[in-house]
Amino acid sequence: MNRLMGKFSIVLGLMFAVFLTTNLQGVSAQALDARSLRTALDRAITAEERLRVLAKISTVDDPRLVEVLLKVLEKTETRIGIAWKRLGQLEKLLEPVSKELLSDEEWKERDRLTKERVLAGNVLSLEESVAEKLVELLSTTSSGEVVRYLRTKGLRIKSALTRVRVVEALGTIADDACLDGLMDALRDKDSKVRSRAADLLGERRVKKAVTELSRAALEDKVWQVRSAAIAALVRIGDNRAIEPLISIVGREEGKLLDDALAGLERLTGKKFGTNYLAWRDWLKEHIDSTAGTILDIDRPLPPKARGDRLTYQGIETHSKGVLFIFDISDSMNDPAGQDILPEAGVPDRDSGLRSKLDVAREDLINAILGLNEASRFSVILYNHEVHDWRKKMIGANKSNKNMALKFVLEKPAVGGTNIFDSLELAFNIAGFGAQDKNYKSAVDTIFLLTDGLPSAGRIIDTDRILLEVDRMNRLRKIRIHVIGVGALNDTSFLRELAKRNGGKFIEKR
Numbered sequence: 001m002n003r004l005m006g007k008f009s010i011v012l013g014l015m016f017a018v019f020l021t022t023n024l025q026g027v028s029a030q031a032l033d034a035r036s037l038r039t040a041l042d043r044a045i046t047a048e049e050r051l052r053v054l055a056k057i058s059t060v061d062d063p064r065l066v067e068v069l070l071k072v073l074e075k076t077e078t079r080i081g082i083a084w085k086r087l088g089q090l091e092k093l094l095e096p097v098s099k100e101l102l103s104d105e106e107w108k109e110r111d112r113l114t115k116e117r118v119l120a121g122n123v124l125s126l127e128e129s130v131a132e133k134l135v136e137l138l139s140t141t142s143s144g145e146v147v148r149y150l151r152t153k154g155l156r157i158k159s160a161l162t163r164v165r166v167v168e169a170l171g172t173i174a175d176d177a178c179l180d181g182l183m184d185a186l187r188d189k190d191s192k193v194r195s196r197a198a199d200l201l202g203e204r205r206v207k208k209a210v211t212e213l214s215r216a217a218l219e220d221k222v223w224q225v226r227s228a229a230i231a232a233l234v235r236i237g238d239n240r241a242i243e244p245l246i247s248i249v250g251r252e253e254g255k256l257l258d259d260a261l262a263g264l265e266r267l268t269g270k271k272f273g274t275n276y277l278a279w280r281d282w283l284k285e286h287i288d289s290t291a292g293t294i295l296d297i298d299r300p301l302p303p304k305a306r307g308d309r310l311t312y313q314g315i316e317t318h319s320k321g322v323l324f325i326f327d328i329s330d331s332m333n334d335p336a337g338q339d340i341l342p343e344a345g346v347p348d349r350d351s352g353l354r355s356k357l358d359v360a361r362e363d364l365i366n367a368i369l370g371l372n373e374a375s376r377f378s379v380i381l382y383n384h385e386v387h388d389w390r391k392k393m394i395g396a397n398k399s400n401k402n403m404a405l406k407f408v409l410e411k412p413a414v415g416g417t418n419i420f421d422s423l424e425l426a427f428n429i430a431g432f433g434a435q436d437k438n439y440k441s442a443v444d445t446i447f448l449l450t451d452g453l454p455s456a457g458r459i460i461d462t463d464r465i466l467l468e469v470d471r472m473n474r475l476r477k478i479r480i481h482v483i484g485v486g487a488l489n490d491t492s493f494l495r496e497l498a499k500r501n502g503g504k505f506i507e508k509r
Contacts, residue, residue: 034064047126054133061143073134077161083124090117096385121458138169151181160190171200179206191222192475202232214244224477234263250276255444257318312367313483313506319445320375325422327450329383332357332413356485357413371396376442382422383415384456393442418457420465427472451485462493479503
């Protein structure tokens with residue numbers, strides 16, 4: 001009976017979709033009043049149907065339409081949260097296991113869960129598309145009345161995730177009043193809203209926000225907000241940002257220290273590294289060129305306990321929350337350093353050269369051994385499946401390092417290359433970011449190593465992988481460094497993945 005009702009619902013949904021296509025063709029926002037829009041969206045069962053309804057709206061210049069869209073946005077964010085939760089549950093149920101260890105019935109159930117995971121992921125992607133379409137519509141307005149509504153009502157909606165989307169809309173509208181809205185959002189009680197507001201103030205290069213962003217970079221309790229504020233200050237490029245960045249060098253550690261150092265190098269052209277006193281002395285000498293100061297640079301700073309820098313594949317980081325993602329696909333058995341393939345077009349594994357796996361694994365082992373004991377870390381190995389060592393980040397003490405090395409050494413290189421699922425699992429270990437109530441994460445840096453093209457997993461298309469990573473990392477602010485090994489990887493994709501996520505791309509033969 002339930003299956004019959006389910007099929008009946010699908011038929012009804014398809015019929016309604018035809019109705020929408022036929023009856024809303026060419027309808028503009030001016031002709032579609034708030035009540036009609038609410039009715040159409042309430043009847044839309046699937047995300048695809050809601051997208052078809054929204055596609056009929058060209059501009060939004062009526063606050064009553066905005067009210068409807070914001071309510072739909074709240075419901076959409078709830079659906080996104082549910083989809084994320086279900087994906088996490090399915091990942092736990094689908095840990096890699098040999099088929100020989102399961103009965104036929106157990107394997108059938110696993111196959112069913114695998115298909116459900118793909119469907120859940122597709123639902124998540126579609127719901128994200130609905131949310132993005134709603135933000136796009138809210139951004140089309142040229143009405144001062146709508147802008148005022150978004151500032152006064154939109155930024156007071158109970159759902160923090162919906163407020164994040166309102167901030168995104170304000171950040172796109174070409175109206176100076178929206179900049180004041182972003183400044184308001186920088187003082188929101190929820191860190192996710194503050195973080196996104198800082199992003200957009202940087203993108204809009206709002207110079208009047210430098211003082212507020214400097215305070216956020218120095219004083220906010222959530223590292224993602226501080227990171228977003230630092231990036232915004234650097235992007236704005238105002239000399240008044242130099243002093244707070246120097247102050248950050250004297251008080252921060254991990255990724256934020258790296259952020260401040262990179263920003264100072266960009267703004268000043270100087271390379272004093274972590275030498276706070278050298279930066280301070282340079283600032284005193286160039287005080288006039290910085291157009292005044294915001295802070296007292298001589299005040300005492302709290303003690304620093306940074307630990308040593310980690311160097312992996314030539315990339316240096318002060319991060320204390322590192323997650324390694326390492327490729328163990330079959331092609332890693334090919335010889336390292338073989339830039340030109342033999343005439344047959346197939347790597348010669350009898351060439352006498354060490355394999356890519358041996359060389360890369362040695363580098364990973366050295367990196368793990370080099371972790372400061374104050375750090376937290378974890379490792380993900382992937383081929384066509386994804387193998388996680390721990391469900392969370394753990395301390396880098398000697399015992400945990402040895403267990404991680406055993407995990408790295410015992411897995412053979414077989415199968416395909418599942419880049420997307422390994423990244424998705426890494427983000428889940430880091431915390432859902434947009435869905436986490438406390439918005440905290442022990443991960444701020446990911447190192448992804450691969451030697452090939454995506455060939456397995458829920459998403460294989462590289463453009464879609466980039467889009468989904470953008471969505472997953474929008475609020476998490478995790479830096480992703482990418483190492484491409486050998487001659488067969490997609491260099492343009494890997495370079496873009498690193499660039500979009502604040503990391504470096506290293507190509508190794």
